[in-house]
Amino acid sequence: MIKKGCALLLLFALVAFSFNPAASAEKTLTLGVYQEPENLNTYIGVQTVITYVHKPFAEYLIDVNEKGEYFPVLAAEVPSVENGGVSKDGLTITYKLRKGVKWSDGAPFTSADVKFTWEAIVNPKNLVKSKSGYDLIQAVETPDEHTAVVKYKEFYAPFLTRFAPVLPQHILGKLDNMNDAPYNRMPVGTGPFMVSEWASGNYIAMVKNPHYRDASKVKIDKLFFKFIPSREVGIAQLQAGDIDGVWDLIEAQIPMMENNPALALDLSTSLTSERLILNHSIPTPPNNGNPDFPHPILGDLKVRQALDCAIDRKAIVDKLLFGKAQAGASEIAHGWAANRDLKPVAYDPEKAKKLLDDAGWKPGADGIRQKDGKRLRLKITTTTGNKLREMVQQVLVDQMKKVGVEFYIENVPSSVLFGSWANDADRKKGRYDIMMYTTGPGIDPHQQFEGYFHSKNIPTEANGGSGYNYTRHRDAELDKWIDAGGKSISMADRANAYRMAQKRIYEIVPHIYLYQRLTVHGFRSHVKGYISNGNGIIDAVETWNIADWDIQK
């Protein structure tokens, strides 16, 4: 019996080992992703991976290139005041649409699709995640097939980022709602590829879209997005050659991959940055989170500035991020609204000590500063289970000790840290000293600036806990620049307003920017044609130019 079993196993092994399937002439590209998308409708689904997977088939009216500039995709040109696409009051946006575009089922793409996209998003039956901007549209007029006129009730500064992507009216228009529409798993798009199969838990397969306007240009024949349980498994499969690319690695995984000639790394600086968020209001009940009651330590600008220059960003980047990240300086790292005059705050422990002396915090017996019998002791909170963040925290504790500040670590799971007002989350209710996490603006920074930095967006009982001004700072000048950025129809004026807002943030230190996150993708070196792009309308994703990718063995 044993012999039989062994013989069977041996036979099985021989058969399995001896046949290596031959390479086929078709160019197949397999990309690994760690999450299975909930669906492929970005208006409903919330994960970043959806953006990554939907780029090959879904197209926007306007998209963003690697330099952070807008470029037309389904629109024929980027509307502006100069080319007559934007009215003087900024309320009417006229999109001239690209001609000869077809959906992957052969139906023509027209202005009716643009109109329908707006209708679908504001349709109360659809469980869309956000109606921002669309709820300010009064009407979408379609004077002809290739013109869509969008009329806003009030000026919406990030209007170029809407209609990303455009939905097919001839598919979804017939349905009562799109929540469980077949489209969400088997979408119809205008991009270079189309979804051909979705094997649940396994992969999403795409093939060339025969109706794509530049179909002859597309070099890849088949595209697979394979769902892989973790980054470690993803790297193993990449090394084994079972996948050609793996999405979204972390900085710490760079060194182990850099020396392998079969692999190539694609690094881009994202718009998000890891930061410290400093509570300006008292963290203890009953007045926690009320900006009228300042934080006993962090309420003082001098203390915030002292913390800022007590941090050795270079040491953190060099030691923990293998020199692969950039020290953080401001909210917008790159793109059209970045303020390039702002440099990372220099590491200067002597200046930090002097600022703390001036603020009245004198060194005590054990080296930790005191004022009126109170120790300079602050809690630093981040999400549990993130090794990099935990290491950064420990370095910060050390660096702070050198200037007489005591940081102590108390971390919570991300669902607790990022909980809602209804869930009584500490962040929403202002019960923290310092939080550390990553956030950042989209290519249009308005939502981020208004949400995180405008005084009207402090979460309170009265506004139902909406808004992201968790630091609870109130600064008239900052409000003024944010408002100016949201009101102007001139991109130059808007850019200037956001630059001034960044400068003001630099001065009043509600956030301390630690480092810019890198977006890291690993590829087999035979994959060619990708261009790093840290910018994006929804999320920055590498698949934005996948029509140009190739495989060269």
Next chain:
Amino acid sequence: MGRRPSAHGLRMKYTFILRRLLSVVPVLLIITFATFALMQLLPGGPLAAYENNPEISQKDIERLRHEMGLDQPIHMQYWAWLKNFAQGDWGYSFTTKRPVLVEIWDRLPNTLYLTGISLIVALIIAIPAGILSATRQYSLFDHITTTLAYVGRSMPVFYSGLLLIIIFSIWLRWLPSGGMHTLGKEFSLIDSLRHLFLPVLSLSTLIAAKYVRFLRTSMLEVIHLDYIRTAAAKGLSERVIIYKHAFRNAAIPLVTVVAIDLPVLFAGALFTETIYSWPGMGRLFVDAATRFDYSVVMGIVAAIAFLVVVSNLLADIVYAILDPRITYS
């Protein structure tokens, strides 16, 4: 074999089975309620992913909370789920918006394929190995088997699996590192077997190691009993004694263990599926749990709870077939 059961015995048997089946109801109620309550106690919820996205306003989150029925009191949410479940409606996934049954149905065949073959391979290895190592106690074979069983049992799959991938996929390049078949190629049996090899090796080692130890212990007990000595004294061949007389009795504990393991066939092997990116039930469950996809989690938990009760019952029935001395009561 066995005695013919009397009419009274038969009736006893059916009432027993019926009673055991009815006990499924309170068990299911308790388990599903506990699962539901525990998930509600956790911070976060199906909308947690929306909270940190500046694009999504608080107003939108409140609207979605209401539309998904998440603003209802917890007991009302549970009651709504239970009512639908009793009528065969397992509900819709909160994230994919697809029916829960479709989600499960998509994954179940993959899991049964992997776990079923692994269980069979494990039994093929474990039964002869267990018998031999017991009948030749302290022989070289016994020492090797026992040692391997300990190693197999104590080495976690997430370690041994990665080791196997590094050796066979990255260094030797003999076998694929994961997935069910090569993407972009026509389906072929050989390709499928190549992908099956490492996961089955990992999983069946784990199962076989456990069964070998069970079987060895119970064989050792049985072969020292009087009736085996009697059989030997009667002059029966060793083969008949071992396989017909000893094994049949020694197999009873093994049958219980195998039967109780059966729901695992359905639940999937989480670590094996994760290491080898196998699209099975284990990963569905973990993904659903981390996304607070209540309806999917509840559906899987209810199904497994049901199977656990049924397979325990099955174990008892098989028990009685194997050992006529056992009566239902």
